Amino acid sequence: MDIVLALKEALESLNANKMRAGLTILGIVIGVAAVIAMLAVGAGAQDTILGSISGIGTNLLFVFQGNTQEDVRNEQPLTMNDVNAMSDVFQAPHVQSVAPMVYGNTTVTYGGETASPEIYGVTSEFAVVSNYNMIEGSFISDENVNGRASVVLLGPDVADKLFGRRTLITGETVRVDGQPFRVIGILESKGGGSFGSQDNVIIVPITTARVRLLDRDRDQVDLVYVQAMDAESVPAASEEVAQILRSRHRTEVGLDDFTIYTQEDILSVAGTITSVLTIFLGGIAAISLLVGGIGIMNIMLVSVTERTREIGLRKALGARKADILLQFLTESSLLSLFGGLIGIIVGWLIAMAIGKIATASGTPFNPSVGINAILLATIFSTAVGLFFGIYPANRAANLEPVEALRYE
Amino acid sequence: MSKKGKAIVAKDLTKVYQMGEVQVHALCGVSIEIKHGEVVAIMGPSGSGKSTLMNIIGCLDRPTSGEYYLDGELVSGMNDDQLALVRNRKVGFVFQNFNLLSRSSALLNVELPLRYAGQRERQRERAVVALEAVGLADRMDHKPMELSGGQQQRVALARAIINDPAIILADEPTGNLDSKSGKEILSLLLDMNKKKGTTLIIVTHDPGIAEETERVIRLYDGQVVDS
Ligand SMILES: Nc1ncnc2c1ncn2[C@@H]1O[C@H](COP(=O)(O)OP(=O)(O)O)[C@@H](O)[C@H]1O
Ligand SMILES: [Mg+2]
Numbered sequence: 001m002d003i004v005l006a007l008k009e010a011l012e013s014l015n016a017n018k019m020r021a022g023l024t025i026l027g028i029v030i031g032v033a034a035v036i037a038m039l040a041v042g043a044g045a046q047d048t049i050l051g052s053i054s055g056i057g058t059n060l061l062f063v064f065q066g067n068t069q070e071d072v073r074n075e076q077p078l079t080m081n082d083v084n085a086m087s088d089v090f091q092a093p094h095v096q097s098v099a100p101m102v103y104g105n106t107t108v109t110y111g112g113e114t115a116s117p118e119i120y121g122v123t124s125e126f127a128v129v130s131n132y133n134m135i136e137g138s139f140i141s142d143e144n145v146n147g148r149a150s151v152v153l154l155g156p157d158v159a160d161k162l163f164g165r166r167t168l169i170t171g172e173t174v175r176v177d178g179q180p181f182r183v184i185g186i187l188e189s190k191g192g193g194s195f196g197s198q199d200n201v202i203i204v205p206i207t208t209a210r211v212r213l214l215d216r217d218r219d220q221v222d223l224v225y226v227q228a229m230d231a232e233s234v235p236a237a238s239e240e241v242a243q244i245l246r247s248r249h250r251t252e253v254g255l256d257d258f259t260i261y262t263q264e265d266i267l268s269v270a271g272t273i274t275s276v277l278t279i280f281l282g283g284i285a286a287i288s289l290l291v292g293g294i295g296i297m298n299i300m301l302v303s304v305t306e307r308t309r310e311i312g313l314r315k316a317l318g319a320r321k322a323d324i325l326l327q328f329l330t331e332s333s334l335l336s337l338f339g340g341l342i343g344i345i346v347g348w349l350i351a352m353a354i355g356k357i358a359t360a361s362g363t364p365f366n367p368s369v370g371i372n373a374i375l376l377a378t379i380f381s382t383a384v385g386l387f388f389g390i391y392p393a394n395r396a397a398n399l400e401p402v403e404a405l406r407y408e
Numbered sequence: 409m410s411k412k413g414k415a416i417v418a419k420d421l422t423k424v425y426q427m428g429e430v431q432v433h434a435l436c437g438v439s440i441e442i443k444h445g446e447v448v449a450i451m452g453p454s455g456s457g458k459s460t461l462m463n464i465i466g467c468l469d470r471p472t473s474g475e476y477y478l479d480g481e482l483v484s485g486m487n488d489d490q491l492a493l494v495r496n497r498k499v500g501f502v503f504q505n506f507n508l509l510s511r512s513s514a515l516l517n518v519e520l521p522l523r524y525a526g527q528r529e530r531q532r533e534r535a536v537v538a539l540e541a542v543g544l545a546d547r548m549d550h551k552p553m554e555l556s557g558g559q560q561q562r563v564a565l566a567r568a569i570i571n572d573p574a575i576i577l578a579d580e581p582t583g584n585l586d587s588k589s590g591k592e593i594l595s596l597l598l599d600m601n602k603k604k605g606t607t608l609i610i611v612t613h614d615p616g617i618a619e620e621t622e623r624v625i626r627l628y629d630g631q632v633v634d635s
Contacts, residue, residue, distance in 0.1 A: 002528075012511065012512070314520070315492065316466070317501070317520055317524060318525060318571075320488070320493075320524075321488060321489065321492075322489075402468050
């Protein structure tokens with residue numbers, strides 16, 4: 001019997017039991033939809049996170065105090081002298097600019113409104129290395145830093161919170177940790193703020209932050225942003241910075257008291273984490289697809305039992321084993337194929353809905369249903385149908401015609 | 409004795425069913441020969457092995473021992489797929505309980521053997537001709553539920569003859585029918601034998617039917633007592 005006839009008969013048979021076929025398909029729909037939605041959400045999250053890491057700046061190194069791998073005795077903090085050495089063209093020819101920073105958390109108040117942003121204490125170089133642009137006003141200047149001025153830049157989230165707007169705020173005075181600061185500018189949104197929201201920040205001169213807000217030592221630096229000349233010089237810049245710090249801190253060989261991350265490092269770590277997350281989510285969803293497959297097997301077994309006489313009759317009329325096998329495999333594959341197709345659409349809708357909800361609640365991200373995910377879901381669900389259909393179909397094909405005809 | 413000229417040659421057939429510890433000897437050394445075009449009734453009390461013999465003759469089952477030739481071919485050593493082919497080409501079955509596919513129309517039921525024969529051309533016409541031959545021209549699109557018992561058995565008859573089989577096996581074909589429909593079915597069967605020379609073997613309890621046949625084979629406890 002050929003495949004066209006087999007398809008026709010399978011459709012007739014499924015049609016005769018619409019309710020049952022529908023419920024079986026539903027099992028697969030749920031499984032496939034879950035897989036598609038989870039993969040889409042995972043891929044969307046990955047895009048957002050990687051995008052916001054890239055959005056910090058370009059060709060950056062981040063230098064922190066301390067060694068994350070080993071204990072180092074006599075650990076020295078990063079200081080402004082270290083920063084100045086890194087800025088030296090002769091010592092570090094591949095470094096373009098260096099921006100020191102101290103950071104922490106604080107509260108800002110204006111009129112009865114309070115915001116709790118991160119606070120960055122920076123120098124004027126920060127404007128170059130970071131990708132912040134201004135909606136209005138101007139960035140922290142060298143004079144602000146030298147004069148320990150009480151001036152502040154507000155991130156867009158903070159402006160929203162305190163003023164309910166993002167413009168015409170420059171010149172106002174807000175209270176940072178209870179002390180009056182004059183607003184000299186508003187930052188543009190960086191968007192995609194799921195990686196430590198980069199919009200919920202305020203920026204002040206590093207000197208002011210050390211003394212009046214964050215209680216750091218005179219020259220202390222928490223973190224240094226180093227921008228390499230270009231993408232190719234990132235490794236060289238990293239090596240130069242390391243050499244400078246090793247000699248200045250007189251570290252023992254192999255025991256650095258600082259840590260350098262490149263943007264690539266962070267990107268690859270974040271990429272790995274989100275991939276694992278995606279696989280994990282997809283894997284959990286795949287279990288429900290498996291359950292759907294067991295549903296198919298269950299229904300096909302019932303169907304084989306119910307139709308034992310029919311199978312006996314078909315064999316009496318000349319059906320070979322292969323004919324019966326094909327008949328039942330076609331039915332189970334059709335069930336899973338329909339389930340798969342509907343599931344892809346439903347999964348896509350779910351993913352879109354999740355994206356909309358996330359955007360509405362302030363974390364803009366676009367779940368992406370890739371062609372890979374669709375192929376995977378289709379192949380996987382059909383394979384599930386085939387796999388779980390094989391046992392019942394085999395059982396049908398191997399029935400003895402006489403026994404089957406006698407079956408009540 | 410030439411096997412060529414015979415529709416059926418069975419030598420010393422036995423069939424043993426293993427029921428747990430107990431062995432049931434359904435056939436104990438049955439030898440029969442049936443010529444082409446013969447009309448034979450098989451009679452015997454219930455449990456005497458009539459159906460078992462019919463199943464072996466119809467290639468639905470294999471004998472435990474013995475040789476069986478159908479239309480000159482040694483069937484007793486064939487594998488499942490070869491048996492399926494022989495059933496499809498050479499045997500037409502009529503069952504006591506009709507055995508129609510309830511979801512399908514009369515026409516589709518009659519076409520079914522052609523589907524498995526891999527003959528796609530003229531399926532429809534041949535099924536129509538077969539249904540006309542049994543007097544159901546006006547019921548082709550009806551499902552079995554919408555037909556009387558006699559009509560259903562006529563559909564089964566049309567299905568049995570669609571592949572021009574060498575033999576038709578009818579196991580108590582009138583057992584579920586009233587006597588009028590039973591007579592009609594019987595006369596249709598005898599008609600086919602006359603027109604096409606199809607060998608006809610009928611299992612029956614009805615002495616009336618046995619009177620209409622040329623020959624009666626009597627079984628008792630798995631053995632032929634009179635042929
Ligand atoms: N599949 C089977 N398993 C076990 N015993 C069977 C089976 N089929 C038939 N028998 C036994 O074989 C004997 C002959 O049965 P059967 O050929 O059906 O008799 P009849 O058709 O003449 O009434 C009976 O004793 C029956 O119980
Ligand atoms: Mg019987």
